[in-house]
Amino acid sequence: MTGPALLSVEGVSVNLPTPRGNLRAVDRVDLSVGAGRTLGIVGESGCGKTMLSRAILQLLPKKAMLSGRVMFDGQDLVRLDRERLRKLRGRSLAVVFQDPMTSLNPVLTIGTQLIETLQEHLELDGQAAKLRSIELLTAVGIPAPEQRLMQYPHQLSGGMRQRVAIAIALSCEPKLLIADEPTTALDVTIQAQILDLLAREQRRRHMAMIIITHDLGVVAGRTDEVAVMYAGRVVERAPTHDLFKRMRMPYTEALLAAIPKIDAKPHTPLPAISGRPPDPTRPLKGCSFSPRCRYAWAQCQIEKPRLEDADSPGHQYACFRPLNTVAGVPA
């Protein structure tokens, strides 16, 4: 990582009290993103990636307990007072949520939802805010933007709604955009369009971006760095090209293998990682992935591997039996 980080997440843990006991959703995560850079956070459902994004935004459920530091632009968001935090959100720190069907208010017009953000942070008057909204909608590829301002979310398709959500996120030229599974709820045909739109706007505006996804394919060509999460922890972290060339963590390998291949013969079973992630209210003593790992040996069940540096710069992994090394042979 070059230059000082715009966002650095330092030892962040999120604990949620549940009827079945304490749930550790995020476990001592360290991450950072430099200005203008792109970080992908990858992991399967329930690995804590969405909780981590909510922890960065300080939008956790009321009961959640957050510890650690979230340094953004020189300030710790965890300890920032509400009013200063409010002025950052939407202005310097924006988010695109997973499901555009639920993230836009059904009773307010597209125009209202765009313009209110502009007026809140940029103090534009009504006419200027309206013109800027039309510009933004045009930028995200929405046809007939002037008419859209008067429409309600239900009058737009899912892809269009996500474009509107992106326009809202981009509206105040944020320094960091967090896209939390921005294409999961959309048709496959729309997914690439939305991802390309995000990548294009990110480059154009020199903003930093965090893409959260369960699909390694999504981050492959679009990020500078990737962090793989499992059971609330970062288990491997590397510059994107390095990760795909020299992956060390068996879980990353398993995730990659789980992407359906377009050239697979018909009727080949879909690859899947067998087993399920551990119950987050009953953390394992050893490596959380060990019960599902085909490389695991005795040590993996007793001791939790720490995130350690690999040979190549910026590459870290948490594994006792890393791939492509002497220790990394199937048990």
Added chain:
Amino acid sequence: MLGFVARRLLYLVPVLLAVSLLTFLIASLLPGDLAYTILGDQATPEKVAALRRDMGLDQPIWWRYLSWLGNVVQGDFGRSFRTGQTVLQAVAERLPVSLELMLLAQIGALTIGIPLAIACAVRSGSAFDRFMTGTAFSMLSVPAFLSAILLIYLFAVELRWLPATGYIPFHEDPVGNLRCFLLPALTLALGEWPVLMRVLRSDMIATLQEDYIAMARAKGLKPSRILLVHALKPSSLTLVTVTGINIGRLIGGTVIVESIFALPGIGRLLLNAIFTRDLIILQGVVLIVALGYVMINFIVDLLYAVLDPRIRHGHA
């Protein structure tokens, strides 16, 4: 939108027919013969028979219903055999009193209920929320005649701020008119705000969990805007329904409150009609009140469409 209104209006026709039939049956099935009531117990059987013939009471009941309905459709609800006043005159005279009472009571209930509901929803589960929910529950179980008497004792007898009973028409003395309505309206409002508060509170708690509220917070909007613009509107459908039902109910006046505070509203008109067996007035007034009730509910349906664009566009 126009098609929506027309469709809703069409639904009203069978409802109104059923209402008129029930109204007529209730009045007709009351024990006692109207002709005897009018003529008194000294009347000869011949005179009674003649009057019954004049009033059409010797006709079969379905015939009487149809001829009454025929008159009603033409705007003739009949007239009181005691005062000679037509039903419409009697209602027109009393309705403003009941409407003013209803309006002030609703304003009172909403002014107490909405801010408390929002405050509770924001801090749901807190000590404040639990205290207010408990208070609402206990207020709900206080009957109107009791709160009326307590209010009279406090504000009229002890503090002497407001009159205990009586009615001054608005055109004679607007301030005096408002002063006589304050206590009865407050009595009704005290019985209603707990319901309004509880429905809005629970809808609001559900709305605050929605993604679009998280999004509104992520946009850095002011908390007041999030609550009043993003959360209140989508949470208010049940509130509008309950308020509509309350308004519909109060259009017919309130027998108890109008009697305690001696307000000459529809409630007292009905009560007098029952005491004096003035069946024409009784069935006429009940029908008009029912009409009002149905119309209010129709307006509430239209309000849903105003509040939620998805209903307006036929998506929900």
